[in-house]
Amino acid sequence: MSTTQKKQKRKPYPSDISQNGWKKFKQAMPVVKSASKCGGRPAADIKEVINAIFYVVKTGCSWRSLPHDLPCWQTVYGYFNRWSRDGTWESINCFLVKKLRTNAARSARPTAGILDSQSVKTTACGGRHRGYDAGKQIKGRKRFILTATQGLLLAVWVCAASVSEKMGAKCLLRYLRRSFVLRELCSQVELVWVDGGYRGEDLRRFAKRLWGWCWQVVLRTDERKGFRVLPRRWVVERTFAWILHARRLSKDYEKSRINAQSMVYLAMISVMVKRF
Numbered sequence: 001m002s003t004t005q006k007k008q009k010r011k012p013y014p015s016d017i018s019q020n021g022w023k024k025f026k027q028a029m030p031v032v033k034s035a036s037k038c039g040g041r042p043a044a045d046i047k048e049v050i051n052a053i054f055y056v057v058k059t060g061c062s063w064r065s066l067p068h069d070l071p072c073w074q075t076v077y078g079y080f081n082r083w084s085r086d087g088t089w090e091s092i093n094c095f096l097v098k099k100l101r102t103n104a105a106r107s108a109r110p111t112a113g114i115l116d117s118q119s120v121k122t123t124a125c126g127g128r129h130r131g132y133d134a135g136k137q138i139k140g141r142k143r144f145i146l147t148a149t150q151g152l153l154l155a156v157w158v159c160a161a162s163v164s165e166k167m168g169a170k171c172l173l174r175y176l177r178r179s180f181v182l183r184e185l186c187s188q189v190e191l192v193w194v195d196g197g198y199r200g201e202d203l204r205r206f207a208k209r210l211w212g213w214c215w216q217v218v219l220r221t222d223e224r225k226g227f228r229v230l231p232r233r234w235v236v237e238r239t240f241a242w243i244l245h246a247r248r249l250s251k252d253y254e255k256s257r258i259n260a261q262s263m264v265y266l267a268m269i270s271v272m273v274k275r276f
Contacts, residue, residue: 009069010069010070013051013055013067014058015051015054015055015057015058015059015270016051016054017047017050017051017054017270017273018273018274018276020276021273021274021276022047022050022273023276024095024096024099024273024276025050025092025096025269025273026046026047027095028091028092028095028096029046029088029092030083030086030088032046043075044071044075044079045071046079048070048071049071049075049076049079051070052066052070052071052073052076053076053079053080053266054266054270055067055070056076056248057246057248057249057263057266057267057270058246058247058248058270059247059248060246060247060248060250060253063076063077080259080262081259083262084256084258084259084261084262085258087179087181089262089265089266089269090155090179090181090182090265091181092265092269093153093265093268093269093272094154094181094182094184094185096269096272096273097148097152097153097154097185097272098185099276100150100152100272100275101148101150101152103275104150106150107188109184109185109186109187109188109189110148110149110154110185110186110188110189111188111189111190111191112148112149112189112190112191112192112193113146113147113148113149113154113186113189113191113192113193114146114147114149114192114193114194114232114233114235114236115144115145115146115147115169115172115192115193115194115198115236116144116145116194116195116233116236116237116240117142117143117144117145117165117168117197118142118143118145118240119133119136119138119140119141119142119143119161120138120140120141120142120143120161120249120250120251120252121138121139121140121251121252122139122140122141122251122252122253123251123252123253125253125255127254127255127256127257128255128257129141129158129159129160129257130160130161131160131161131162131163132161132162133161133162134162136161138161139161140161140251140252141158141159141160141161141252141257141260142158142159142160142161142163142168143156143157143158143243143260143264144156144157144158144159144168144169144171144172145157145236145239145240145264146172146176146186146192147235147236147239149232149235150235151235151236151238151239151242152239152268152272153239153264153265153268154182154185154186155172155175155176155179155182155185155186156172156261156264156265157171157172157175157261158252158257158260158261158264159171159257165197165198166197166198166200166202166203169194169198169203169207170203170206173206173207173210173211174210176211177210177211186211189211189213190212190213190214191213191214191216192207192213192214192215192216193216193217193218193232193233194215194216194217194218195217195218195219195233196217196219196220198215198217199217199219203215218232218233239268242267242268242271243264243267243268245267245271246263246266246267246270248263248267249263249264249267
């Protein structure tokens with residue numbers, strides 16, 4: 001059965017991208033070329049490939065467990081891995097962030113952000129870049145994310161859970177500087193809110209020297225017991241909650257750190273395309 005016949009006959013999955021979302025998504029996609037030496041159109045339906053990738057992200061299944069009415073798992077994983085290596089997922093995420101901010105009558109590039117980290121367990125096939133977070137008592141990896149004030153993901157850096165908050169924040173800021181699309185997206189940021197784990201004169205000076213950012217630490221107070229919403233910090237916690245709606249992100253199943261970062265981008269991309 002051809003890919004076109006599968007597309008016509010299969011029933012939609014809840015994770016499928018909508019028509020409006022696809023119109024925006026494909027604007028940021030690279031030109032997909034045929035794998036054949038003779039050229040021509042790609043053998044796979046790219047929209048169905050994206051639907052299959054979203055299916056893995058949403059359901060948490062393995063690549064080999066993809067339903068038979070979607071493109072074969074080798075093709076799907078091939079696109080995912082290739083676009084992870086060349087930064088395509090970063091570019092698509094940046095494009096959608098700008099579009100949503102523009103639709104909300106905001107400037108395309110944010111002027112403030114919130115930075116925080118999340119430790120997650122890895123599995124037996126977790127690969128390299130694993131460690132033990134003594135504070136959270138978790139053996140796995142740590143996700144450092146920078147979000148805009150709306151909660152939209154600007155960048156993510158994945159490393160071993162044993163990496164400290166200060167060192168991980170420095171790695172994230174260097175990563176932003178190296179990537180052209182992320183550097184352009186964050187070029188107007190002036191203020192970043194962080195929690196107490198990121199305080200210290202050394203880190204403040206590092207952020208000021210590398211990016212010119214004002215590093216504002218938001219601390220808890222012991223005056224009031226129980227749960228309390230802290231200014232701005234709840235935004236990044238909500239983003240972590242959005243990410244964990246994707247079952248693939250409940251743990252870190254990826255062998256490659258680069259692929260682990262791509263999964264976080266894809267989780268947020270799947271959230272953003274639903275807003276068009």
